[in-house]
Amino acid sequence: MENSDIVVGLDIGTTKIACIVGKRDEHGKIEILGIGKSESLGVSRGVVANIDKTVQSIQAAVEEAQNKTGIEIKYVNVGIAGQHIKSLQHRGIYTRDSLDTEISKEDVRNLIRDMYKLQMLPGEEIIHVLPQEYIVDNEQGIKDPVGMSGIRLEANFHIITGQVAAAKNIHRCAYKAGLSVTELILEPLASSAAVLNDEEMEAGVALVDIGGGTTDIAIFQDNIIRHTAVIPFGGNIISEDIKEGCTIIKHQAELLKVKFGSALATEAKDNEIVSIPGLRGREPREISLKNLASIIQARMEEIIEHVYYEIKNSGYEKKLIGGIVVTGGGSNLRHLPQLMEYVTGMDVRVGYPNEHLAGGNPEDITSPIFSTGVGLVMKGLEFNDELAAKGMTIDDWAEGREGNPVPKKEAEKEAETLISEAEEVAREVAEEKSTNSPFSSITNFRAKIEKWMNEGIE
Numbered sequence: 345m346e347n348s349d350i351v352v353g354l355d356i357g358t359t360k361i362a363c364i365v366g367k368r369d370e371h372g373k374i375e376i377l378g379i380g381k382s383e384s385l386g387v388s389r390g391v392v393a394n395i396d397k398t399v400q401s402i403q404a405a406v407e408e409a410q411n412k413t414g415i416e417i418k419y420v421n422v423g424i425a426g427q428h429i430k431s432l433q434h435r436g437i438y439t440r441d442s443l444d445t446e447i448s449k450e451d452v453r454n455l456i457r458d459m460y461k462l463q464m465l466p467g468e469e470i471i472h473v474l475p476q477e478y479i480v481d482n483e484q485g486i487k488d489p490v491g492m493s494g495i496r497l498e499a500n501f502h503i504i505t506g507q508v509a510a511a512k513n514i515h516r517c518a519y520k521a522g523l524s525v526t527e528l529i530l531e532p533l534a535s536s537a538a539v540l541n542d543e544e545m546e547a548g549v550a551l552v553d554i555g556g557g558t559t560d561i562a563i564f565q566d567n568i569i570r571h572t573a574v575i576p577f578g579g580n581i582i583s584e585d586i587k588e589g590c591t592i593i594k595h596q597a598e599l600l601k602v603k604f605g606s607a608l609a610t611e612a613k614d615n616e617i618v619s620i621p622g623l624r625g626r627e628p629r630e631i632s633l634k635n636l637a638s639i640i641q642a643r644m645e646e647i648i649e650h651v652y653y654e655i656k657n658s659g660y661e662k663k664l665i666g667g668i669v670v671t672g673g674g675s676n677l678r679h680l681p682q683l684m685e686y687v688t689g690m691d692v693r694v695g696y697p698n699e700h701l702a703g704g705n706p707e708d709i710t711s712p713i714f715s716t717g718v719g720l721v722m723k724g725l726e727f728n729d730e731l732a733a734k735g736m737t738i739d740d741w742a743e744g745r746e747g748n749p750v751p752k753k754e755a756e757k758e759a760e761t762l763i764s765e766a767e768e769v770a771r772e773v774a775e776e777k778s779t780n781s782p783f784s785s786i787t788n789f790r791a792k793i794e795k796w797m798n799e800g801i802e
Contacts (some may be wrong), residue, residue, distance in 0.1 A: 353720025354420040358557030363405040366721040373702035380409030389557035390425035392513040421724040423531040427576040428507040532560035534719030539695030549666030554674025571658035608679040609637040667691030
């Protein structure tokens with residue numbers, strides 16, 4: 345099996361960093377070869393806040409994945425989220441030269457490429473350009489214009505933008521960890537690829553991914569993405585509320601939430617009590633599960649109301665036959681679907697990333713926690729298919745990419761080569777000092793320098 349058949353998804357989350365290695369089996373399903381997971385130390389609300397700590401966490405996750413699979417990881421598909429993510433609608437126009445020739449994939453690519461040239465606000469850049477529907481010579485509602493005749497090719501686009509600094513920090517973290525980023529993918533798009541099926545996306549569905557620091561939303565209808573949003577609240581803020589409300593430390597609050605937490609206070613009994621060990625010999629603290637559920641429900645209702653506002657704001661509230669699919673670590677909270685149904689009045693189910701997975705995968709991969717990671721692997725396989733259609737491998741693409749940063753491992757190898765060659769030249773210069781020709785060493789040294797420059801070593 346070639347390394348080009350293998351894809352790695354790197355989910356840089358607020359609470360965990362997951363490195364998932366996968367490939368496509370002979371039946372077209374996704375086979376997960378191994379998972380590496382580490383605690384995320386340098387990420388806050390989906391955005392890198394400390395480069396060095398994030399690099400350490402990435403290296404730990406990647407090393408674990410490499411040990412489990414025996415595969416050296418070089419290229420990764422990384423997710424991006426955070427409060428800075430915005431979306432807008434735009435119409436693009438591309439005028440063709442001839443009616444005689446059919447509209448080709450290249451024409452569509454040119455139209456999409458033009459959208460990346462849109463003027464953004466200072467400090468913002470376009471992350472994704474997603475075509476919704478095409479218009480050929482004023483004929484509307486076309487999903488795939490390839491093969492048609494027409495001069496004027498138009499399309500309505502859903503454009504997702506983010507802060508340049510946030511994207512650059514993700515690239516910098518991967519680079520320092522010895523990795524090269526092939527694609528930066530919006531996390532709710534990756535999650536939706538992993539947990540939704542074609543029928544749901546056609547019927548209309550809102551995907552809600554409740555992570556540690558953010559809650560991501562993606563709304564689909566008629567197989568077209570209609571709306572995306574990122575809410576800066578997630579599971580961590582619930583843990584903070586438990587910590588404040590029960591006056592315990594954060595680690596204990598997180599354990600309480602995971603083991604005994606419920607999103608509905610009415611489901612908890614009044615007489616159920618949990619005892620928390622006291623600090624440094626102090627008396628244990630008793631906490632009522634009813635009180636715990638009340639704290640969780642109050643914050644969860646706030647998050648759901650934000651989600652419902654975004655659904656109404658999209659204009660597709662009445663068209664979502666598939667209702668809401670909730671995934672991410674926060675979806676493991678007991679009675680969450682019931683609370684969501686109560687607040688929104690919509691059907692709710694928990695989304696597991698096993699929709700497109702082959703059998704025989706690690707058991708924990710089917711947890712909603714890994715939805716984004718599995719989706720990143722799927723998006724990476726799609727990207728590889730596009731390259732294969734052009735007769736390219738991922739290595740060919742990386743070499744041809746403008747400004748492609750050389751990962752740290754490669755840079756270190758080049759540095760070592762340069763140092764050893766410089767030492768060799770220095771030895772030759774020292775040897776030639778004893779000869780009768782004072783210019784021979786200078787000529788030799790100059791020839792070496794010219795050779796390095798010609799080879800393009802910076």
